[in-house]
Amino acid sequence: MGFLQGKRILVTGVLSNRSIAYGIAQACRQQGADIALTYVGERFKERVEGFAQELGTDIVLPCDVSEDDQIEQAMASLGERWDGLDGLVHSIGFAPREAIAGNFLEGLSRESFRVAHDISAYSFPALAKAALPLLKGRKSSVLTLTYLGAEKAIPNYNTMGVAKAALEASVRYLAVALGEYGIRANAISAGPIKTLAASGIKDFSTILKFVETHAPLQRNVTIEEVGNVASFLMSELASGITGEITHVDAGFNCIVPGMQE
Numbered sequence: 001m002g003f004l005q006g007k008r009i010l011v012t013g014v015l016s017n018r019s020i021a022y023g024i025a026q027a028c029r030q031q032g033a034d035i036a037l038t039y040v041g042e043r044f045k046e047r048v049e050g051f052a053q054e055l056g057t058d059i060v061l062p063c064d065v066s067e068d069d070q071i072e073q074a075m076a077s078l079g080e081r082w083d084g085l086d087g088l089v090h091s092i093g094f095a096p097r098e099a100i101a102g103n104f105l106e107g108l109s110r111e112s113f114r115v116a117h118d119i120s121a122y123s124f125p126a127l128a129k130a131a132l133p134l135l136k137g138r139k140s141s142v143l144t145l146t147y148l149g150a151e152k153a154i155p156n157y158n159t160m161g162v163a164k165a166a167l168e169a170s171v172r173y174l175a176v177a178l179g180e181y182g183i184r185a186n187a188i189s190a191g192p193i194k195t196l197a198a199s200g201i202k203d204f205s206t207i208l209k210f211v212e213t214h215a216p217l218q219r220n221v222t223i224e225e226v227g228n229v230a231s232f233l234m235s236e237l238a239s240g241i242t243g244e245i246t247h248v249d250a251g252f253n254c255i256v257p258g259m260q261e
């Protein structure tokens with residue numbers, strides 16, 4: 001009997017079996033939750049349906065968060081399958097490539113700033129708002145994924161870091177707005193993990209090596225470790241936690257790199 005037995009959780013952002021969302025969906029399933037997935041783009045539908053089958057579900061819904069009607073339709077379709085929702089996982093992030101490489105100002109533009117904030121920040125409260133009719137009346141919880149680049153200026157993370165700062169602020173305002181319904185809102189700040197979103201990032205292996213060298217646990221984290229904390233935060237074991245950013249990063253956020261030498 002898992003600590004999420006009977007809970008119904010919608011997980012966005014599963015794109016590959018290396019996705020952080022995949023680790024989260026697996027961990028929640030292992031604790032007894034029923035899972036629903038979303039995907040972006042018909043070309044990924046079959047792949048995500050395959051992951052859904054592994055996770056014991058046939059609820060796979062299209063949802064490009066840049067489109068309001070797709071957010072609304074996804075929640076309407078979900079409401080036809082489930083009479084309520086106990087959890088919503090937002091594991092979505094995107095910025096135009098020029099906005100996450102090189103000099104922050106050189107990569108800065110109104111359009112890339114807009115896109116990064118639309119997809120990586122606005123979409124979290126937007127999904128929560130659209131899911132509210134399903135989330136209400138249950139001890140439900142919403143969760144998003146952020147990164148240390150929201151708190152510290154990390155080379156190349158640039159406009160994504162500004163968007164993640166907005167995302168983290170939205171966690172606190174959602175905690176208040178949803179608190180009156182008994183719904184919790186939290187984030188996990190994950191350490192660097194080699195996923196598709198991380199592939200193609202300049203010098204990503206250098207970032208992984210730097211964390212392995214300087215983090216208190218002297219290693220990187222895995223999607224399973226992030227998934228375990230996510231399943232806890234989605235459960236009643238975390239009933240007193242809301243508006244919180246929990247770091248799952250081998251402790252890297254708590255040190256000043258290089259001063260231990």
Ligand SMILES: NC(=O)c1ccc[n+]([C@@H]2O[C@H](COP(=O)([O-])OP(=O)(O)OC[C@H]3O[C@@H](n4cnc5c(N)ncnc54)[C@H](O)[C@@H]3O)[C@@H](O)[C@H]2O)c1
Nearest residue numbers: 013015019020064065092093145147190192193195196197
């Ligand atoms: N990989 C890391 O090092 C790391 C560390 C900390 C936080 N994060 C965050 O974790 C989250 C998941 O990223 P990941 O690393 O698992 O990579 P990933 O590529 O597996 O997942 C990113 C997801 O974002 C989705 N997405 C992009 N644009 C979208 C849109 N318009 N509508 C709906 N979905 C869209 C993609 O379909 C994909 O499923 C992101 O928010 C990312 O910023 C990643």
Ligand SMILES: Cc1c(CN(C)C(=O)CCc2cnc3c(c2)CCC(=O)N3)oc2ccccc12
Nearest residue numbers: 093094095097100147155156157192197198201
């Ligand atoms: C860690 C880390 C990440 C992983 N991470 C936390 C992320 O949030 C990745 C988010 C991301 C957002 N937008 C795009 C891409 C990745 C690559 C493909 C694309 O075109 N756009 O990305 C970095 C970029 C620079 C420096 C560190 C990092």
